Every structure is written in structure tokens, then in C-alpha cells.
Amino acid sequence: MSEFWVEKRREAADVTLVTGATLAGVFFLAGSSQLHAGPERVGDVLNFEPGFFPFECNGETSLINRSHVLKVILPPQMIEAELDAGYDVGKRRHVRILLTTGESITGHVVVSRPYGHDRLSDYAQAYERFRYVELPDRTLLVNSAHIVALTEVQSS
Numbered sequence: 001m002s003e004f005w006v007e008k009r010r011e012a013a014d015v016t017l018v019t020g021a022t023l024a025g026v027f028f029l030a031g032s033s034q035l036h037a038g039p040e041r042v043g044d045v046l047n048f049e050p051g052f053f054p055f056e057c058n059g060e061t062s063l064i065n066r067s068h069v070l071k072v073i074l075p076p077q078m079i080e081a082e083l084d085a086g087y088d089v090g091k092r093r094h095v096r097i098l099l100t101t102g103e104s105i106t107g108h109v110v111v112s113r114p115y116g117h118d119r120l121s122d123y124a125q126a127y128e129r130f131r132y133v134e135l136p137d138r139t140l141l142v143n144s145a146h147i148v149a150l151t152e153v154q155s156s
Helices: 042-048 120-124
Strands: 008-017 022-030 052-057 060-065 069-073 091-099 104-111 130-134 139-143 147-152
Touching (some): 022 042, 042 069, 042 130, 042 139, 091 120, 104 120, 104 139, 120 147
Antiparallel strands (some): 008 022, 022 052, 052 060, 091 104
């Protein structure tokens, strides 16, 4: 085994590309993150750097360009967003998101910013390219480069 070998765990997700194709496969995640304490998450892989990331689909590993990923659908049991610092105290905003494809997503986002800077506009200005959006049954990571509009809506 090479001294450069890094053990990775496999985490299932669906990746929707701007072409409209959805790939069901797995991300390769490290046991520890360079961004925070604990194991690497799908959000870390997507936000760590620009360019390509490895993704296995149908037994074949491809390098996917982050710029062409519209959204990632995490499995229902995956609670990545809840692991973010400030999640428990962040302001929950019920939003409708219009994507460049014309798709509209309605869900919750958590704005973990200091009081007075916890508006939807502050969320829109955050530095992460891929943002967590919580739906009733699962969590998405949405590529902010493909968000056309964010609208705060009344909770149902």
C-alpha cells in the first residue's frame, strides 16, 4: 500500500447536473475534515475547492465538475446540516428557491449569523458555494451559482 493512501468511506447521494441528468452514486469522504472537527461531509467535498471531485456511479468513477452540479440530494437519514456550528441557534428561514433550470424548491435554510445579520440576504451573501436546504423528508445541497431567486415564504 502506498504511503499516500488515504482511507475513504463511501456515502450515497444523487447528483443532479445542469444537463438535467441525475446520477445515483457515492461520494468518497475522508475520516477527518480539513474544515472542521469530525469526519468529512459531502458539503465539505463540494465547498472545499473549485474544479472536479470523484463520484462513483454504476461501478465507474468519474470526475464531476462542481460548476455543473445543480444540486445534491442526500439520503433521508443523512443529517449533515445539523452538524454545522451554530445550527441549533441559527435563524430558520422558510424559503422558495428558483433555480436556473426553472425548478422551484421550497424548504428551510438556517442562517447561523450574529443577531441582526441573520436575514435571508445575509444567507445569500454567505461564502459557501453549495448551501443546505432542508426539505421535510431530506436535505439538499444547492449550488448557489444556479440560484436565480430566494424568496422568504410563510411556513405552512
